[in-house]
Amino acid sequence: MKTKTITISEFGEFSLIDRLEEILPRAERSDLLVGIGDDCAVVKIEPDRALLLTCDIQVQDRHFQLENISSYQLGRRALAVNLSDIAAMGGQPLYALVSLGLPPHYPLADYEALFQGMRDELKSYNALIIGGNLAQTEKKLIIDITLIGEVHPDYYVERKGAREGDKIYITGQVGASAAGFYILQKYGIKHSQEFQSLVEAHLQPRPRIEIGQKLAQKKLVSAMIDVSDGIASDLYHICRMSGVGAEIELEAIPVPKQLQNVAQVCQQAEKNLILHSGEDYELLFTTRAEIQEAEIKDIGLEYGVPISCIGHIIPQSQGYLIIERDGQRNPLRPAGWDHFKSKTK
Amino acid sequence: MKTKTITISEFGEFSLIDRLEEILPRAERSDLLVGIGDDCAVVKIEPDRALLLTCDIQVQDRHFQLENISSYQLGRRALAVNLSDIAAMGGQPLYALVSLGLPPHYPLADYEALFQGMRDELKSYNALIIGGNLAQTEKKLIIDITLIGEVHPDYYVERKGAREGDKIYITGQVGASAAGFYILQKYGIKHSQEFQSLVEAHLQPRPRIEIGQKLAQKKLVSAMIDVSDGIASDLYHICRMSGVGAEIELEAIPVPKQLQNVAQVCQQAEKNLILHSGEDYELLFTTRAEIQEAEIKDIGLEYGVPISCIGHIIPQSQGYLIIERDGQRNPLRPAGWDHFKSKTK
Numbered sequence: 001m002k003t004k005t006i007t008i009s010e011f012g013e014f015s016l017i018d019r020l021e022e023i024l025p026r027a028e029r030s031d032l033l034v035g036i037g038d039d040c041a042v043v044k045i046e047p048d049r050a051l052l053l054t055c056d057i058q059v060q061d062r063h064f065q066l067e068n069i070s071s072y073q074l075g076r077r078a079l080a081v082n083l084s085d086i087a088a089m090g091g092q093p094l095y096a097l098v099s100l101g102l103p104p105h106y107p108l109a110d111y112e113a114l115f116q117g118m119r120d121e122l123k124s125y126n127a128l129i130i131g132g133n134l135a136q137t138e139k140k141l142i143i144d145i146t147l148i149g150e151v152h153p154d155y156y157v158e159r160k161g162a163r164e165g166d167k168i169y170i171t172g173q174v175g176a177s178a179a180g181f182y183i184l185q186k187y188g189i190k191h192s193q194e195f196q197s198l199v200e201a202h203l204q205p206r207p208r209i210e211i212g213q214k215l216a217q218k219k220l221v222s223a224m225i226d227v228s229d230g231i232a233s234d235l236y237h238i239c240r241m242s243g244v245g246a247e248i249e250l251e252a253i254p255v256p257k258q259l260q261n262v263a264q265v266c267q268q269a270e271k272n273l274i275l276h277s278g279e280d281y282e283l284l285f286t287t288r289a290e291i292q293e294a295e296i297k298d299i300g301l302e303y304g305v306p307i308s309c310i311g312h313i314i315p316q317s318q319g320y321l322i323i324e325r326d327g328q329r330n331p332l333r334p335a336g337w338d339h340f341k342s343k344t345k
Numbered sequence: 346m347k348t349k350t351i352t353i354s355e356f357g358e359f360s361l362i363d364r365l366e367e368i369l370p371r372a373e374r375s376d377l378l379v380g381i382g383d384d385c386a387v388v389k390i391e392p393d394r395a396l397l398l399t400c401d402i403q404v405q406d407r408h409f410q411l412e413n414i415s416s417y418q419l420g421r422r423a424l425a426v427n428l429s430d431i432a433a434m435g436g437q438p439l440y441a442l443v444s445l446g447l448p449p450h451y452p453l454a455d456y457e458a459l460f461q462g463m464r465d466e467l468k469s470y471n472a473l474i475i476g477g478n479l480a481q482t483e484k485k486l487i488i489d490i491t492l493i494g495e496v497h498p499d500y501y502v503e504r505k506g507a508r509e510g511d512k513i514y515i516t517g518q519v520g521a522s523a524a525g526f527y528i529l530q531k532y533g534i535k536h537s538q539e540f541q542s543l544v545e546a547h548l549q550p551r552p553r554i555e556i557g558q559k560l561a562q563k564k565l566v567s568a569m570i571d572v573s574d575g576i577a578s579d580l581y582h583i584c585r586m587s588g589v590g591a592e593i594e595l596e597a598i599p600v601p602k603q604l605q606n607v608a609q610v611c612q613q614a615e616k617n618l619i620l621h622s623g624e625d626y627e628l629l630f631t632t633r634a635e636i637q638e639a640e641i642k643d644i645g646l647e648y649g650v651p652i653s654c655i656g657h658i659i660p661q662s663q664g665y666l667i668i669e670r671d672g673q674r675n676p677l678r679p680a681g682w683d684h685f686k687s688k689t690k
Binding site: 006017020024025032036040041043045046053054057059061062063094095099101102106107109115116119126128129130133139140142144 | 408450461478
């Protein structure tokens with residue numbers, strides 16, 4: 001009798017990470033403030049200084065396609081994705097380690113442009129690439145970046161911390177990156193001029209480092225995450241870690257003007273682009289009810305980025321809900337862009 | 346007229362890293378004590394404390410073969426390779442971040458065993474896995490580990506620092522891992538019992554953390570590296586970084602008893618196994634001429650590991666030499682196991 005082997009393709013990334021809870025011992029070191037399960041790990045190194053540590057592995061044809069992005073842009077983008085995790089904790093980037101898996105016929109010029117992009121993405125923070133490793137792969141380019149940042153141990157923001165009554169905010173716009181992605185799929189980079197801002201949102205995400213820091217330092221935020229897998233999925237992380245529910249209004253979520261148009265052209269459901277598409281790398285966060293919206297929005301204005309209130313935290317028992325445009329309340333599915341769950345199934 | 350594209354397959358790993366020198370700015374941060382080009386980067390965080398940072402990406406069928414190693418062993422081994430880089434700087438491991446690229450049909454049980462192995466390899470150092478990331482690959486398992494350690498800023502050991510007259514030492518034995526590798530290739534894991542110690546040397550390398558620390562803390566060592574690519578290649582890194590030459594005696598290099606036998610059985614040149622085969626993860630280091638051999642060897646004995654003097658440092662102008670068994674001096678080629686240079690060429 002043959003037993004079927006359970007393979008990882010039956011799980012999403014988050015269930016696989018959950019399975020590690022039993023395997024890996026919980027923090028027994030007093031210097032480890034936050035371990036697995038947040039945007040970054042947090043390690044206290046001095047009374048007034050903690051390190052943030054995060055890594056992100058990106059695989060060709062799963063996270064990026066070489067046809068539609070220059071190597072320089074890809075370098076910037078790969079680093080921006082990591083910077084966004086530092087932003088979501090309220091920290092400042094310091095150092096990067098870069099591991100590359102390179103297929104044998106990868107052009108030398110692209111290899112160099114990739115590093116130029118990564119270097120330039122770090123430049124404005126005075127952060128540096130300080131190490132790395134190279135290996136050869138058969139066919140696909142693989143980029144794994146570890147980013148080390150710092151934060152004051154009193155100021156970092158976790159995913160947990162939201163409570164009933166908190167307001168839910170998001171920086172910038174949602175769905176732009178996904179719209180850019182589908183436009184690139186349909187028209188390619190050369191014929192996408194009409195949708196340039198969406199394509200740029202996809203190819204060159206802007207991590208919200210300064211806003212994340214300001215929100216954290218002013219202690220305005222109860223929980224924070226960056227939107228990598230879609231609002232529905234990432235807000236659910238906050239809710240799960242905080243033991244709360246949430247209610248957001250579809251109408252209140254800021255989207256690009258062209259989104260509806262793109263949804264039609266690319267035969268995508270607009271609502272799907274808004275709720276379940278990822279890689280916007282905006283900050284999604286909660287604040288206590290008594291904090292004025294104006295104070296939050298002013299911080300956005302300071303950096304030229306709108307911040308919108310999209311809902312509020314409710315008790316877990318009341319659920320995880322979306323208020324539709326017609327006012328109806330529906331359950332919000334926490335399904336997003338899970339790069340991991342097999343698309344080949 | 347079509348110009349041929351230069352691809353990275355025309356370069357070895359080290360030439361590719363060298364090319365980054367022009368792209369990446371040299372350390373402009375006073376806290377960065379050692380940047381790219383050593384076993385670890387070194388960052389000073391307090392007057393008496395520095396962090397060590399290193400990463401290592403390992404690709405299925407290039408660095409390991411799933412047929413011949415259990416997932417638990419693979420986890421331990423992948424971490425040991427990183428621990429060895431911490432050992433080569435004289436440091437203590439603290440934290441690991443683990444990025445995995447997983448093919449869809451990778452068994453869940455193997456995924457869990459992999460993490461159990463990594464966890465256990467860290468256990469004796471009270472070190473922890475504190476973060477990571479998962480992505481899906483098409484076919485191959487990819488393991489990229491970033492390891493963070495610590496060291497006193499006065500005690501860490503770099504590759505540079507060797508000077509004329511220094512003695513060259515190595516811990517343990519050389520060629521055991523390569524011999525184990527070829528035995529596994531020939532007989533497979535089930536029929537390799539006769540060569541068990543060699544197979545173990547390949548599958549379960551023992552990073553020399555304690556010896557590296559002791560040597561560093563006693564300030565006995567002028568330069569140090571771990572042998573990942575073979576003595577010839579790794580000693581050359583020390584020489585190049587230190588601006589010196591070296592002369593080592595083939596006869597003095599400690600090898601396993603069965604090496605000659607394995608070389609014959611597997612049709613490998615024995616000398617090649619000794620000089621140009623990697624993954625022994627022993628420490629290769631230099632000490633000033635006046636430091637007694639007995640003092641060095643005693644440290645090895647303390648940890649049950651022989652330490653052997655295999656040669657000495659000479660001026661760069663005198664070359665990079667091997668003294669053959671018949672007493673003849675020949676140039677030593679710094680070619681080793683460069684996993685990167687295309688084997689498919």
